[in-house]
Amino acid sequence: MKLNQAQNQAVTFISGPCLVLAGAGSGKTRVITNKIAYLVRDCDVPARYILAVTFTNKAAREMKERVALTLGKQESRGLKISTFHTLGLNIIKSEVKEIGLKPGFSLFDDKDSMALLKDLTMEKLDGDKEQLFLLQNCISSWKNDLIMPEQLQKKALSAGELEFAQFYLRYQQNLRAYNALDFDDLIMLPTLLLRHKEHVRLKWQKRIRYMLVDEYQDTNTSQYELVRLLVGERARFTVVGDDDQSIYSWRGAKPQNLVLLQKDFPALRVVKLEQNYRSSGRILHCANILIQNNPHVFDKKLYSELGYGEPLKILLAKNEDHEAERVVAELMAHKFMNNTQYKDYAVLYRGNHQSRLFEKVMMSNRIPYKINGGMSFFARAEVKDIMAYLRLLVNQDDDNALLRIINTPTRGIGRATLEKLGNFANELHVSLFEAACHPQLGSVISGKGLTAIENFNRWIVGLADNVMRGDTQAGIREMIKSMQYEEWLYATSTSPKAAEMGMSNISTLFGWITNMLEGDELEPPMTLPEVVNRLILRDMMERGEDKEDTDQVQLMTLHASKGLEFPYVFMVGMEEGLLPHQSSIDEDNIEEERRLAYVGVTRAQRELFFTLTRERRQYGELLNPEPSRFLYELPQDDLVWEDKKPKVSAEQRQQKGQTGIANLRNLLNK
């Protein structure tokens, strides 16, 4: 595995701050893994002093695997590779006292935090969804900018902002009372801690002699500050990024951090990786021309030494059903002619809702496919229930968890009883569980409700004791059994099949938990509180047999495709209003949409297809979308716009399309 000159430069420069501008497909993962190996092997930096940070758990896992391949077990021992959020969680865990949290704190996900906000603002906002959404966003941005509620009070704010600042303060106070943190706290708290406490900062700086950051263009202000504090004066670090692939600014990412880096570290060495190893010359040329329509701070021009390749095809469809049929027909014909596999193809779209029709047509043509994204595993009711139980076992003050499951399965603790309990807890300023255990509870709740609550308390305390002390896995199994969850699921589900699905989801979850408790070559064993928090961060180590060897067409959003590559790519819905999306047109944010298109184009290795429709139904309304402006920005010499087909009636076309597909299927299946 030889490195090219630029890659080699990026790997071997270790004496100071280094920015690697890594164009799409230029081998940045290779640079990062090689650099880690270089540090350990050639520069005698023990692996435990190296920290590499990514954004997704998937990326972290992949990096771990690739480093393990080059370095081996011995040399990579103690190497720290994690996501920003897991890093933050680990810092908080070892500095609980400094931060003022009790051990065993809970993590609130977006839904939990929304539930809390809704509760806090009931009187003033009355559950106004739009306002709540705005508020949640506001708080998140404040946290990303490292602004504490107290600081906001001093600023001159409008009346509306002042009210939001008040909510922010109450929200933080409540989180603390529940001994809980939200996702943004995982970055903000360690950053503020390191900023203000020198001895803690020095301790962590000592532990990190070299730091690497992947997808640097996606960092927000607090994440960048965390990096700065960790690398300190010595500034021994490498960040890898590509401003043209910044597609998460709507989530607080600040691609300007690339420019800031040059200001904050004048000694910064900038290395550009411009040779692309992924795509045909033509695809790359198109990508370059497209992205040239955006302003740039760093100029960069990708080139490829692979062949020039086939022209990009643009398929016109009458409507969205037709679009899906055309893609499937084209895909099957292409597969037949080129003797390829299903997994060589990807269908990329702007919004998740677009997947439905493709799913439908693929299913009816028995094409194996895999949808990435959409309804998450953790959004399933049963999974949320079990997670809530586990959270409660770990932290009894977690009110959201308690509220979710105190009457699931039914225990005769109804709305009225809960309301009384809630009021009681409010008066005492304690969590619901603490209120439920209070000796004076009998003065506000009586009879059946009281007995039910007392039984529940005893049950939870006993379980928590068992699980935290003894055999955790057996304890969890016992819990699910003793509350008769399975029976309840079968009794309440719409069909036995749905209940079966539910139980199988629970086994999947249980399998992950078992894996994490036991650990493996890449991960040390964890305790239950650790497992619960990592699961909320969606950080489960799915590993083992059924990896990527299944032969399925990949369906995903353009966002989800970042970092992946496919021989043949279909970018569908290339229409004004979809890509660029209408709301981005309205907000005059075309540049990010163009980057999104750029990400899509650069996923393709050999061939690229675009599709668009004449008519599209949206919310029951019939639209006649214009072709996406991005199609016109591409070099027209490299495109083949499909001519309009001779006129055929809808029924005829339907039949034709169907029989065409059926014939192909026969050919493929024989």
Next chain:
DNA sequence: TCCCTATACATTTTT
């Protein structure tokens, strides 16, 4: 407590 109907909502969503 459960079931059905009316109603709201429909970009992207690494953690």
Next chain:
DNA sequence: TGTATAGGGA
């Protein structure tokens, strides 16, 4: 247009 959810009525 299609789906998730909340709340009313039995």
